[in-house]
Amino acid sequence: GIQVEQSPPDLILQEGANSTLRCNFSDSVNNLQWFHQNPWGQLINLFYIPSGTKQNGRLSATTVATERYSLLYISSSQTTDSGVYFCAFDNYGQNFVFGPGTRLSVLP
Amino acid sequence: ETGVTQSPTHLIKTRGQQVTLRCSSQSGHNTVSWYQQALGQGPQFIFQYYREEENGRGNFPPRFSGLQFPNYSSELNVNALLLGDSALYLCASSRTGQETQYFGPGTRLLVL
Numbered sequence: 001g002i003q004v005e006q007s008p009p010d011l012i013l014q015e016g017a018n019s020t021l022r023c024n025f026s027d028s029v030n031n032l033q034w035f036h037q038n039p040w041g042q043l044i045n046l047f048y049i050p051s052g053t054k055q056n057g058r059l060s061a062t063t064v065a066t067e068r069y070s071l072l073y074i075s076s077s078q079t080t081d082s083g084v085y086f087c088a089f090d091n092y093g094q095n096f097v098f099g100p101g102t103r104l105s106v107l108p
Numbered sequence: 109e110t111g112v113t114q115s116p117t118h119l120i121k122t123r124g125q126q127v128t129l130r131c132s133s134q135s136g137h138n139t140v141s142w143y144q145q146a147l148g149q150g151p152q153f154i155f156q157y158y159r160e161e162e163n164g165r166g167n168f169p170p171r172f173s174g175l176q177f178p179n180y181s182s183e184l185n186v187n188a189l190l191l192g193d194s195a196l197y198l199c200a201s202s203r204t205g206q207e208t209q210y211f212g213p214g215t216r217l218l219v220l
Binding site for chain 2: 041095
């Protein structure tokens with residue numbers, strides 16, 4: 001099956017700093033998405049980004065499908081950005097296959 | 109808030125027992141998927157229900173079973189619980205043709 005890698009596995013930032021999270025996949029994927037899981041376990045959809053670039057406030061994402069990677073940018077980080085960030089792809093409409101995640105801690 | 113609700117929020121069971129977890133999908137959604145998330149890992153797909161039928165299954169044994177009801181809500185049943193079944197169980201709902209799934213807050217199951 002398709003392998004998904006995320007880097008870095010852990011990231012600690014001071015509030016206000018910027019960061020870039022990366023997702024690599026071993027083959028072409030459908031419907032790449034980014035999710036944020038808050039410390040209480042709730043998974044929140046951030047971006048549906050099969051290709052190109054999207055922005056939503058302080059967050060933006062870019063997917064280069066031909067090179068099989070996606071990036072999530074967080075600018076001016078806040079403590080509420082803490083949690084785990086997952087990239088995931090759609091497995092033929094049945095389910096999402098998730099990467100291992102990047103655990104982000106933003107310190108005040 | 110995604111509109112997907114799960115109950116209970118937390119549960120403690122002992123090995124060998126059976127457990128039922130419940131999920132109410134977002135209004136207008138006809139598909140429910142269940143995931144297991146072990147500590148420190150990403151969610152793993154258990155199965156999906158569409159029109160009250162199982163519509164795909166991940167690498168989980170038959171003691172993991174489910175139901176979907178006419179109102180599209182769903183149950184996950186796990187028999188003969190093992191210590192390794194301790195995890196966060198997430199359900200997600202979606203509408204046919206929709207590009208994403210919306211997740212509930214999860215049920216934390218601890219098996220002692």
